[in-house]
Amino acid sequence: MDVLDLARLQYALTTIYHFFFVPVSIGLVLFVAIMETLYVVKKDENYKKMAKFWGKLFLINFAVGVVTGILQEFQFGMNWSDYSRFVGDVFGAPLAIEALFAFFLESTFIGLWIFGWDKLSKKVHLACIWLVVVGTTLSAFWILTANSFMQQPVGFSVQNGRAEMNDFLALITNPQLIYEFPHTVFGAYLTGAFVVAGICAIKMLGKKDAHLFKSSFSIAIVIGLISSLGVAFSGHSQAQHLVETQPMKMAAAEGIWETTPDKAPWALISGINVDGQKNSFELNLPIPGLLSYLSYGEFNGAVTGMKELNAQYNQQYGQGDYIPPVKTTFWSFRFMVASGGLLILLSLYGTYMALRRRVDKAPRWYWHCMKWAIALPFIANTSGWIMTEVGRQPWTVFGLMTTADSVSPNVSSGSVLFSIITFTAVYTLLGGVMVYLFVKEIKKGPSGEKEGLEQPHDPFEKEVAHVS
Amino acid sequence: MSLSELWFILVAVLFIGFFFLEGFDFGVGMATRLLAKNDTEKRMLINSIGPFWDGNEVWLLTAGGAMFAAFPNWYATLFSGFYIPLVVLLLALIARGVAFEFRGKVGSDSWRKAWDISIFLGSFLPPFLLGVVFATLMKGMPIDGDMQMHAGFFDVVNPYSVVAGLSVVCLCIVHGLMFASLRTEGALRLRARELARKWLIPLAVLLVVLAALTFVSTDAFQTRGVILAIMAVVGAAAFVLAGYFMKQGREGWAFGMTGTVIALAVAAVFVALFPRVMVSSLGSAFDLTVYNAASGNYSLKVMTIVALSLLPFVLAYQIWSYFVFHKRIHEKTHLEY
Ligand code: HEM
Secondary structure, eight states: OOHHHHHHHHHHHHHHHHHHHHHHHHHHHHHHHHHHHHHHHHOOHHHHHHHHHHHHHHHHHHHHHHHHHHHHHHHHHHHOHHHHHHHHHHHHHHHHHIIIIIIHHHHHHHHHHHHOTTTSOHHHHHHHHHHHHHHHHHHHHHHHHHHHHHHSOOSEEEETTEEEEOOHHHHHTOHHHHHHHHHHHHHHHHHHHHHHHHHHHHHHHHOTTHHHHHHHHHHHHHHHHHHHHHHHHHHHHHHHHHHHHOHHHHHHHHTOOSOOOSBOOOEEEEEEETTTTEEEEEEEOSSTTHHHHHHHSSSOBOOOOHHHHHHHHHHHHOSSOOOOOHHHHHHHHHHHHHHHHHHHHHHHHHHHHHHTTOGGGSOHHHHHHHHHHTHHHHHHHHHHHHHHHHTTTTEEETTTEEHHHHSOTTOOHHHHHHHHHHHHHHHHHHHHHHHHHHHHHHHHTTTOOHHHHTOTTOHHHHHHHHHO | OOHHHHHHHHHHHHHHHHHHHHHHHHHHHHHHHHTOOSHHHHHHHHHHHTTTHHHHHHHHHHHHHHHHHHOHHHHHHHHHHTHHHHHHHHHHHHHHHHHHHHGGGSOOHHHHHHHHHHHHHHHHHHHHHHHHHHHHHHHOBOBOTTSOBOOOHHHHSSHHHHHHHHHHHHHHHHHHHHHHHHHBOSHHHHHHHHHHHHHHHHHHHHHHHHHHHHHHHSSHHHHHHHHHHHHHHHHHHHHHHHHHHHHHTOHHHHHHHHHHHHHHHHHHHHHHHTTEEEOBTTOGGGOEETTTSOOOHHHHHHHHHHHHHHHHHHHHHHHHHHHHTOSOBOTTSOOOO
């Protein structure tokens, strides 16, 4: 493998890994804030217990998110230095603002929250966790501003051989961002909600502490329903936006080689044949014009195929192959949407039970489903990003700079290989430790068990013991 | 003053802030091995920086982000040029960051030992590597006409850079020990102060050698002799005062003085560099400067407005957090980590 392939592999590995933790942090901290708000408003110690319990999981997760995030910021300069030179003028600004605006807020107020339980008044302490919520959301906004520029470059002109910013407002009101930001943030809330609901499900199956987890489940599943619908609607609009701005990505996501007739059918699955530039089969749903509807909001309208688009791009950008890896784009889109569908169904049923106050009567199969459903938002997030980034190939900045031109020219493949190997080793270890700690904390539960009290090294245990 | 010059100063300020703040928590991290006698003391040390270390590290991230936004060429050349040292730096920061959070979560000895090693290495390697990088920036690296740096092993690792790295480590140790004596109570507090005094001697030796090597290996004293000489004198005075205040038991003042030495040392690097940001050993025509590495004017203007309106708030709430946790930690304090 050459430097380019290795650098891409490293980017994929480290970013996918990092994005396991990011949405959990964004989603969980919101939940912790809600629990603590209930504690402060209702003065019920059980909510404090729950806020601390979810808070502990949040902190374990957040630690891994932070340290893997540092690497993200360094990686642009290390592996993609020509990219950094070319777009730094535009792309660097949101990254710097993210650090200044969001990272300081998060890190300082998390410190205050962890160590401030008996140093701050209840209300100030509560304000701290809400500021962390604000921080995580701001962080998402700024990094997605940067990413949106790569999907749909705006607010710049090419001068002095590079992209230079000339309209900051355009950058932060990028139409792509208007769709991408809510979609990603809803996705994160959904992830947090299903992590919480899934852990509640495990507790419901085990019966221990079940009463403490009932209210957590009810709140989580409502957040889950709202955000799963939010993801679906924003995703649908985003797809329509893509048809206009990156039609090649959308055509690949739908496996459309030839431009469709006016009433375009939608295929549930297709057999993608990349070499032959056609599909070996298409399993169309019997709704005429469904793809037209998904693309334009009405049951009419031809969707341009990849072959025609490629011919167009050859005219516009010069000779080359502008078709992204179609199979990856096609299947990742389907994995995301299918997960989304399942998440909506599970949320609907759970919300129904919660609203009728019959959570403890929910059948065991539902709890088993919810336990396994923890995986779904991770599948959706990962495949969503794979679709977004792989579907944009061969570009790093659409229409402006290719991935091949972005890589560092002065870095050897040995160096990149060294970093891939060491980071993969460390990340694997971290992942293992994290799962181990998660399981341990979940088993221990919010009340803490005997086992916990014998461990003077776990500070929270002593606290909880005081409380109960 | 042009905007790119202003941003050079801002990047310098961010690095000074970083080394001043994270400097002491690196030092406290190393003190868990050098000072603590038992697990309680280790935990007291870790808890003394518990609320702060993450916020301190953000200064480095912000400095990196500011370089990216304001000097894309500097960011690109430096980060791709120092590839392997940065990989090691990242691994160290990763190991250290999770260690604080994970260490107290399981009761077994081997578990804690493993994270203790992470904390020590994670607190030793970053200041060492950053010292190496900054020294070689001043000395000059093989940077060609396309602003690409092609460094060999001995360009990065040589007597000058190693002495610089060790000096930064030693500075952090003294600074961190003073922080520990400022934030703890009882025997630990006194021992931290005593140990800080002992470390002043190797630190003095290292700093003198570093200054001499800087004189020989770089053009710093030729180009900025007067200012650097003044800074060196002020730094030496702060150093002596630090020792005096340690002896007197005035920990706050002593900590202020070790901080002053750190701030001056970092500032000196930027004074010596200006208007260059990276020196090329292949000829001064290839130097990266504040002018040829910078972003366009519009971008810098936006960044200036954003930075100057946000920085006061950041400083305000960070200072507030130090105020909230001003109480000393003693053996019976409830420890979170
Ligand atoms: C339910 C139907 C869904 C639809 C129609 C949908 C649609 C889309 C589309 C079209 C994109 C590509 C955007 C681009 O390239 O610019 C995308 C990306 C993405 N999706 Fe979905 N999605 C759905 C569900 C989900 C779910 C359930 C999650 C996570 C829990 C999710 C997370 C993401 C993420 C993280 C991205 C990458 C960021 C972005 O470009 O917005 N999606 N989605």
